[in-house]
Amino acid sequence: MRSTVGTLLWRVALGALLVCGIGLLPWLSHTDPARTVLKARSADRDPSPEVLADIRAQLGLDVGPLRLLGQWLGGLPRGDAGRSWISGAEVMPGLLQALGISLLLMAVALLVAGCTAALLCARTLRTGAPRRTAGSVSAVLAALPEFLTASVLATVVGVQLGWLPALGWYGPRWTVLPALALGLPAGAVLGRLLGDLLPGAFAEPWALAAAARGLPRRSIARQALRRCLPGLLPNLGLFVVGLTGGSVAVEQIFDIPGLGRTTLQAALAQDLPVLQAGTLALVLLAAVTTGVTRLAARRLVGPALRDGALSSLHRPRPPVRRRPHLLYGVTLFAVVALGLPRDPLALDTTTRLQPPSLSHPFGTDALGRDMLARVAHGALDTLALALGISAAALLAGVVLGLLPRFSGPLVDTVNALPPVLAALLVTAVWGSGPLTPALAVTAVAWAPLAAHTSALLRQERATLHLTATRALGAGPWHVLRHELLPAVLPPVVHHALLRLPGVALALASLGFLGLGAQPPSPEWGLLLAENQPYAERAPWAVLAPAAVLALLGALAVTAAGWGRRRPRDRKAEESVSQRSPRTSELVASR
Incomplete structure (x- = not known):
């Protein structure tokens, strides 16, 4: 009973902390809101200290964080969420x-x-x-x-x-x-x-x-x-x-x-x-x-x-003979290998929006740049960043998964935040830039790995050999280092690797929304966004990066499905899949 009450209080505290964080966004922001408002209302006006101070006073930013939060929370029950800083409307x-x-x-x-x-x-x-x-x-x-x-x-x-x-x-x-x-x-x-x-x-x-x-x-x-x-x-x-x-x-x-x-x-x-x-x-x-x-x-x-009287359904699976993820991986590797020797920033205005040809297999964009080169170099940037995020998420997931009472409610809270929503919050605090997608995806990518770690840990602690080890006098650190971690780490690392393409897709989606890298970066989502206006004249400029992203998505789903057919620990894996199957199969994106 005490554990249930503690978990409930922890969930309430997390919800209150999230709401307070949203209410304190104007105070937490590292960018100067007064400059933003001045630029939107009067771009030609000189941003002198007096002008900026007057705008801060009008916006109520000088009252302090607690009063700022109290005013915002007090207005919500009355249907008052303030006025827009840009238009001035309610x-x-x-x-x-x-x-x-x-x-x-x-x-x-x-x-x-x-x-x-x-x-x-x-x-x-x-x-x-x-x-x-x-x-x-x-x-x-x-x-x-x-x-x-x-x-x-x-x-x-x-x-x-x-x-x-x-x-x-x-x-x-x-x-x-x-x-x-x-x-x-x-x-x-x-x-x-x-x-x-x-x-x-x-x-x-x-x-x-x-x-x-x-x-x-x-x-x-x-x-x-x-x-x-x-x-x-x-x-x-x-x-x-x-x-x-x-x-x-x-x-x-x-x-x-x-x-x-x-x-x-x-x-x-x-x-x-x-x-x-x-x-x-x-x-x-x-x-x-x-x-x-x-x-x-x-x-x-x-x-x-x-x-708990309702047993879980048995899920029969046919034997696996085909491995489509290998075909997807080889095709993606071939695209990257063919495009890397090309220059992704070379401009040639005489070949603007050219259709696919032998010299430009994926065609060219609105500035005459080779799309194959930009897709291939964007793969290196996107996948390298996804690898770093996966490593950070793996470390955080394992550490928090070892503390299930603390991380359980936290995982449920994070699962309710899509990567896009996390990116919007990061943008409000830090502004948009190349680090925004990385911070946003890392903030949510650890949750499935923590849930997986907790499930494996719970099952491993119930085994007979671990009971015997403790009976022989082994201490908690010895059990953790020599028994629990060797059993938990291999399947969780495998899980993190299977999620790598999904993390890359989440990064691409944030780049597409303009929350990440800026031109002339060949980041995949940015490629799709900057060529969208030319879809009628040059559909290949949109369909080429779209095809590569679809290939990466197919690789993510088929590789995850193949990995689940050969689980190291089926019972723990089913526990994770019941908690969040879409997170286990796709990303984190969405």
Whole structure:
């Protein structure tokens, strides 16, 4: 009982600390808000100390952190989130309008995700057997991050084919492409999870007895689906958190005036009152969704879930014969090797926006630079940074995983923060720059590794050989150094390596949003962003980096899936997958 109360108090303290951190953003910011406001309102005015001091007094930045936090918290119950530093308008009315647009978009995206998962699992529901082709299709769809799917849909369907509008928010037709960009990857992951669970449900004794008695297949399938739902509902909360982060990029690409785009623009402009309110709304949305899905899971199962009486489903897997991740890895290595000898910064204005040819296999960009060279050199920068982040996340994950009572609530809190939201907070404090994506992704990348470490540690401490070692007089440090760490480190290091492509995709997504490297850097996300305006004239300038990013995403998903088929410790791995399957399979991005 005391442990439960302590954990609850720790969770409450974490939530309060997060809210207070959002409220203190104007005080925590290392950039001068007065200069930002002066530049936005009157760019020609000289930023003299007197002028800046007058602006700080108008904004109320000289009252001190505690009073600043008290004023912000005191205004929220009255619906007063302050006024925009840039436009001077009240924050709350515009924020509520943007929130309504984002909620509508996410609702349609969840409908798309449900339909996608149903189509991928349709044959399994009819026959009870897994469908390998559906697994391949879902792996490809799940490999695509939202910003990449949105870029391809906007370029191909919206611009090249002209079937649907690609910009704005004026009616139902303008909802289709953004909802597809958000819903298809999430639906593919849901389909993969449900496709793994359903064969185990159909193989349970109740299903076999129902089939032997001649009950209709539809009734058995309906009960099997209900049997799998409790395990999927907590993950649905994580998917909505992922949709919250992905909607920032999707709204930016399709020029949708939603909450994500509003918050992103406020972060880039250092309009901190709008950023505070938008960030708080995103955090509360993620927290409410996670709580509702957990409550729904308990209502579906009742005491069986609470008391642990409901056993986990057995997930049969066919023997692995193909290794597509090797093909993806070799192809990616070949692209990098062919492009490294080329100069990524060489300008040739006579060859602007040239299509792919023998001299330029990926074509050229708007300045005549070779796209193959920029993609290859961007791979080195992105993957090297991802490797450093993975090493830091591994160290933090192992250290915090050894303290499960401390890190457990912290992991749940961090899982509710998409990398994009963390990047917005980092941007508010440090400003946008090359270190912003690294800090943001590192802040959330350690959580799955800490959960994995805690699960392995819990199982290892229950083994007989460890009990015997303690009985012989071994101390805690000896047990940790010679027994626990050698058993825990190899699978966790393997887990961190499998997450390396996902970390690179998260970095690319933040670069695409303008929160990372700046031109002329060949960073992958920046390549996609700077060539997006030329999608109609030169679609190859967008599709070339998009194809490489999709290749990296396919490598992340297939390598993680192959690694899970050969686990060192299956029981601990299943515990991690139940905690956060989307985090285990994809990134951290989203």
